[in-house]
Amino acid sequence: MVATAMTAVPATPRIAILGFAIESNRFAPVSGRDDFESRAYLAGESMLADARSAAPAMTPEIPAFVRRMDRRGPWTPVPILFANAESGGPVEHAFFLDTLAQFERGLRAALPVDAVYLCEHGAAITTEEQDPDGLVFQRVRAIVGPDVPVVATVDLHANVSDRMVDEVDVLISYRRNPHTDMAERGTEAADVLSSLMEGLRVAVAHVRMPVVAPPTQLLTAPGTGPYADMIHAAEAMDDPRLVNVSVVGGFAYGDTGKNGLTILVTTKGDGDYARATAHTLAEHAWRERAAFTPELMSLPRAVELARRAGVEPGTSAVLLADVADNPGGGARGNTPFLLRALIEGGVQGAILGVVTDPALAAEAHAAGEGAAIEAHFNRDETTVYSEAYTAPATVLKLHGGRGVGRRGQLAGCSFNLGPSALLQVGGVQVVVITNRHQCHEPMFFEMFGLDIAAARTVVVKSRGHFRAAFDEFFPPQHIYNVDAPGLTSPMLARFDFRNLPRPVVPLDALADWSPHARLRGQP
Numbered sequence: 393m394v395a396t397a398m399t400a401v402p403a404t405p406r407i408a409i410l411g412f413a414i415e416s417n418r419f420a421p422v423s424g425r426d427d428f429e430s431r432a433y434l435a436g437e438s439m440l441a442d443a444r445s446a447a448p449a450m451t452p453e454i455p456a457f458v459r460r461m462d463r464r465g466p467w468t469p470v471p472i473l474f475a476n477a478e479s480g481g482p483v484e485h486a487f488f489l490d491t492l493a494q495f496e497r498g499l500r501a502a503l504p505v506d507a508v509y510l511c512e513h514g515a516a517i518t519t520e521e522q523d524p525d526g527l528v529f530q531r532v533r534a535i536v537g538p539d540v541p542v543v544a545t546v547d548l549h550a551n552v553s554d555r556m557v558d559e560v561d562v563l564i565s566y567r568r569n570p571h572t573d574m575a576e577r578g579t580e581a582a583d584v585l586s587s588l589m590e591g592l593r594v595a596v597a598h599v600r601m602p603v604v605a606p607p608t609q610l611l612t613a614p615g616t617g618p619y620a621d622m623i624h625a626a627e628a629m630d631d632p633r634l635v636n637v638s639v640v641g642g643f644a645y646g647d648t649g650k651n652g653l654t655i656l657v658t659t660k661g662d663g664d665y666a667r668a669t670a671h672t673l674a675e676h677a678w679r680e681r682a683a684f685t686p687e688l689m690s691l692p693r694a695v696e697l698a699r700r701a702g703v704e705p706g707t708s709a710v711l712l713a714d715v716a717d718n719p720g721g722g723a724r725g726n727t728p729f730l731l732r733a734l735i736e737g738g739v740q741g742a743i744l745g746v747v748t749d750p751a752l753a754a755e756a757h758a759a760g761e762g763a764a765i766e767a768h769f770n771r772d773e774t775t776v777y778s779e780a781y782t783a784p785a786t787v788l789k790l791h792g793g794r795g796v797g798r799r800g801q802l803a804g805c806s807f808n809l810g811p812s813a814l815l816q817v818g819g820v821q822v823v824v825i826t827n828r829h830q831c832h833e834p835m836f837f838e839m840f841g842l843d844i845a846a847a848r849t850v851v852v853k854s855r856g857h858f859r860a861a862f863d864e865f866f867p868p869q870h871i872y873n874v875d876a877p878g879l880t881s882p883m884l885a886r887f888d889f890r891n892l893p894r895p896v897v898p899l900d901a902l903a904d905w906s907p908h909a910r911l912r913g914q915p
Contacts, residue, residue: 405467407461407468407469408471409471410508410532411474411476411511412491412513413477417645418645418647419722420723422481424484425484427478428477428487432449433474434471435498443457451511453574464582470505472494483516492527506541507588509581512545512546513546513550514546514565526556529556530555532559542560543562545564545578545580547571548571550640551651557912561588569856584635592635593660594658595666595911598656598910601907602902603896604644605641605653606684606883606884606898607641607721607882625676634657641653653677670907681898686873689874694712696737697849698734709866710849710871710872711871711872712849713856713858716875717730717879718830718854718878725830726770730876735820741847742819742848742850742851744850744852745851746809746825746829747822747825748824750772750811750826753826757813763786763787765784765786765815789813793809793810793826795809797835799864800833801832811826830858832852834865884898
């Protein structure tokens with residue numbers, strides 16, 4: 393059920409905008425209403441006001457979509473609801489159903505509309521539903537009918553179902569990891585949606601590969617592996633038949649039957665060319681599939697590098713990524729393993745952030761700057777890997793936690809970490825926050841007056857998005873992914889997957905596979 397050509401372009405098109413954006417980690421605690429409302433849960437005119445503000449709280453796609461449509465000429469935006477949360481566990485199903493009902497009520501009340509823009513993450517699950525993104529797409533299509541153009545943008549970590557492909561005209565994913573092109577994809581969505589309203593007919597082919605790669609293997613800088621190769625090969629294609637090529641890496645920790653690296657090719661009605669293009673991209677990645685297996689630095693080796701950086705003149709400063717405790721993938725941002733190892737190893741001149749611990753942040757604020765406290769990490773946390781750890785600390789500085797991003801994914805976007813504190817714990821300065829967030833923005837350190845360039849070791853609880861923001865301080869050869877326990881460990885064999893479509897690389901030995909792209913509307 394996709395839009396057909398329209399007979400006339402409306403002079404002032406009414407375009408509905410809505411979205412449900414969360415990346416769900418099957419193994420993390422359940423996400424609920426509070427997780428969304430603390431990030432972005434915006435309806436109606438408040439949604440449009442945020443999109444047009446100087447520093448939006450929402451992700452950049454919708455603001456960019458609105459700016460592009462404003463430039464294209466008269467139009468009537470119809471903002472319904474945008475719900476966005478930090479990556480977390482499965483969404484509480486009753487909350488999702490309530491959000492879905494708001495989408496439906498708002499969209500029905502807005503009819504007639506000339507088009508719909510859906511801004512999703514694409515890797516959501518709920519406590520009862522394995523494909524909530526597909527369900528949103530399906531309900532939207534059922535309300536607006538087969539002739540209204542619908543375009544969706546998704547994260548390149550989306551897990552794409554056949555239903556998601558079938559219920560929208562064009563599905564567009566990010567092309568950059570770290571995600572520095574979110575605004576570009578919102579702009580692209582506006583252009584494609586406008587073309588559909590002008591009568592563009594499309595053919596869509598997609599192939600899902602038996603590859604469930606850990607996120608560390610899905611970087612897109614040139615030379616970082618077969619996933620990057622596919623992205624850049626797609627961008628180099630110069631054929632007037634193409635509308636969009638999206639190579640969607642997927643999110644392993646979703647643990648769904650729709651997991652698998654997915655290639656979508658949208659053309660101007662040429663299904664054979666769409667299929668052939670998808671096959672070509674898939675075949676290259678399959679030949680290079682060994683690169684989807686991660687290599688990490690051991691914790692003892694990482695501590696030794698940090699120790700040497702702090703005491704040996706001429707040694708390069710290092711950045712250690714605590715990739716297994718990445719809140720951007722659903723982890724809690726509070727595991728103590730790397731912090732404890734650094735302190736016990738006598739590391740000096742290190743800064744570490746950001747540790748999510750509301751109770752410790754509140755204790756530091758109550759004690760005041762300059763106070764000596766016994767820092768009880770994870771005193772109130774009981775989730776897996778959130779082990780308690782206690783150490784003497786000094787409260788160096790306090791902050792309210794609000795700011796605007798400076799570089800990378802959060803550049804120009806507002807953030808709210810909640811009451812936050814900078815603690816001195818042994819030779820490590822630790823940023824403790826209240827609202828869970830991955831550390832992919834230098835301002836998370838700089839708002840305390842820390843000089844990142846002067847630090848000998850920087851530790852971030854982030855998987856890869858930090859690379860787009862901390863690259864001014866650390867070249868790739870001085871960045872190390874550390875092997876520590878956590879809910880986002882790239883070592884996938886450590887997880888009890890129940891729903892993946894096995895066998896899949898890199899978990900299983902799989903030698904024989906050939907692509908068969910599904911053309912929308914056909915088997």
